[in-house]
Amino acid sequence: MYLIFTYIIVIVIIYNYNVRISTCFINKEKEMKLNEYQKIAKSTAVYPDGPQGVFYLTLGLCGETGEVAEKIKKVIRDSDSFYEGLEKKKGEIKKELGDVLWYLASISNDLGFTLEEVAKANIEKLGSRSKRGKLHGSGDNR
Numbered sequence: 001m002y003l004i005f006t007y008i009i010v011i012v013i014i015y016n017y018n019v020r021i022s023t024c025f026i027n028k029e030k031e032m033k034l035n036e037y038q039k040i041a042k043s044t045a046v047y048p049d050g051p052q053g054v055f056y057l058t059l060g061l062c063g064e065t066g067e068v069a070e071k072i073k074k075v076i077r078d079s080d081s082f083y084e085g086l087e088k089k090k091g092e093i094k095k096e097l098g099d100v101l102w103y104l105a106s107i108s109n110d111l112g113f114t115l116e117e118v119a120k121a122n123i124e125k126l127g128s129r130s131k132r133g134k135l136h137g138s139g140d141n142r
């Protein structure tokens, strides 16, 4: 019994101090908040510090985005039915989307943003465009 309490206390301390934690402690049934994901992503980050780190992460984001595109391309190339092929590859695509999310979380972290701040800013931008009838069209500041 004493060992179980000690184990629980150690896990709580590790989690609260954002020390590297193993993903085996994650409750897969519970919904995960974006900022919670970002903290876990940070605990797995291994890349150079400083400006070089942001370059590294940006290249990684581009690479992983390309991997998503590559999976979709191969569905088109290798499947008689796009939707059947897509269904078969969904698991692989999900993993690549996770890699994209990891880089997005890490870049946001290095720039001092939480993922929730980034998500809220995007929703506000889209809401403003929607109200003004500017969802279509081009330009970053419409």
Ligand SMILES: [Mg+2]
Pocket: 064, 067, 095, 096, 099
């Ligand atoms: Mg990948």
